[in-house]
Amino acid sequence: MKVEVELHKVSFSYGEGWVFKEISLRLTGGVFYALLGPNGSGKSTLLSLISGLLVPQEGEVILCGKKMRKMPLREVARHVALVPQDFFVRFPYTVYYTVLTGRFPFSSGRWAYSEEDHRLTKHYLDEGGILHLADSPVTALSGGESQKVAFVRALVRETPVLLLDEPVSNIDVASTLNFLKKARLLAQEGKLVVAAFHDLNLASLFADQIIFVKGGQVELWEDKREALSPQNIQRIFGIEVVPYESPEGELYLLYRVE
Numbered sequence: 001m002k003v004e005v006e007l008h009k010v011s012f013s014y015g016e017g018w019v020f021k022e023i024s025l026r027l028t029g030g031v032f033y034a035l036l037g038p039n040g041s042g043k044s045t046l047l048s049l050i051s052g053l054l055v056p057q058e059g060e061v062i063l064c065g066k067k068m069r070k071m072p073l074r075e076v077a078r079h080v081a082l083v084p085q086d087f088f089v090r091f092p093y094t095v096y097y098t099v100l101t102g103r104f105p106f107s108s109g110r111w112a113y114s115e116e117d118h119r120l121t122k123h124y125l126d127e128g129g130i131l132h133l134a135d136s137p138v139t140a141l142s143g144g145e146s147q148k149v150a151f152v153r154a155l156v157r158e159t160p161v162l163l164l165d166e167p168v169s170n171i172d173v174a175s176t177l178n179f180l181k182k183a184r185l186l187a188q189e190g191k192l193v194v195a196a197f198h199d200l201n202l203a204s205l206f207a208d209q210i211i212f213v214k215g216g217q218v219e220l221w222e223d224k225r226e227a228l229s230p231q232n233i234q235r236i237f238g239i240e241v242v243p244y245e246s247p248e249g250e251l252y253l254l255y256r257v258e
């Protein structure tokens with residue numbers, strides 16, 4: 001059965017005013033969703049609600065038919081991995097140990113990692129191009145290296161749901177393409193991938209469907225070309241874009257600057 005996440009009439013507030021009021025959304029495995037919206041529109045909040053880090057005041061987040069608020073966090077963590085916008089570790093653990101702890105929901109205790117956990121850690125460090133940093137303390141990394149550790153730490157959990165909050169904002173172009181190709185492959189294999197982006201072209205190149213977040217509401221567009229029309233981009237971001245189709249049929253949006 002395909003993994004599924006449903007938000008049913010979800011309302012969420014941090015204390016003053018609603019970030020979301022009665023939003024509903026159904027997301028399924030096998031799809032790479034790009035989450036787009038202006039600063040402060042609620043992309044990170046939505047990802048935190050889907051990952052179980054935040055619990056809505058009203059409505060339900062339902063993961064594979066189960067109400068998330070009734071699931072133990074460890075069970076949620078076996079299903080959902082999140083690459084946060086800011087990945088910050090205060091203690092100088094090694095990169096290797098930091099990635100290994102991504103397997104924590106499957107371990108039977110702090111030091112009880114299996115041979116498989118270690119094998120996966122080495123595998124994903126290598127795939128993410130950071131095996132050479134394995135023994136470095138995470139407190140002594142560049143911004144991009146840190147972000148790669150966060151991405152690899154999420155991949156190593158091999159969850160059916162992968163949530164990415166601006167996952168490549170500090171990462172160089174070659175590594176960006178490497179990581180997003182990996183995420184797209186996971187979606188093609190049946191996983192549910194949701195990635196918040198500011199770069200509309202990364203959304204166009206990698207996503208299957210688009211979710212716009214604005215004014216406390218969400219809009220799911222199954223046809224990404226329709227979603228990324230100049231009219232829609234003007235409505236959501238207030239900017240003018242000119243669409244360009246490459247000979248390979250990829251849609252790019254060129255920004256028009258007065």
Ligand SMILES: Nc1ncnc2c1ncn2[C@@H]1O[C@H](COP(=O)(O)OP(=O)(O)OP(=O)(O)O)[C@@H](O)[C@H]1O
Pocket residue numbers: 014019037038039040041042043044045046085
């Ligand atoms: N911890 C918090 N406490 C109070 N308000 C918050 C908190 N985190 C976010 N907010 C507010 O909630 C709203 C949504 O924030 P969120 O971080 O989800 O937006 P975003 O779309 O991810 O923004 P950005 O593109 O800047 O990352 C904003 O108005 C923000 O100021």
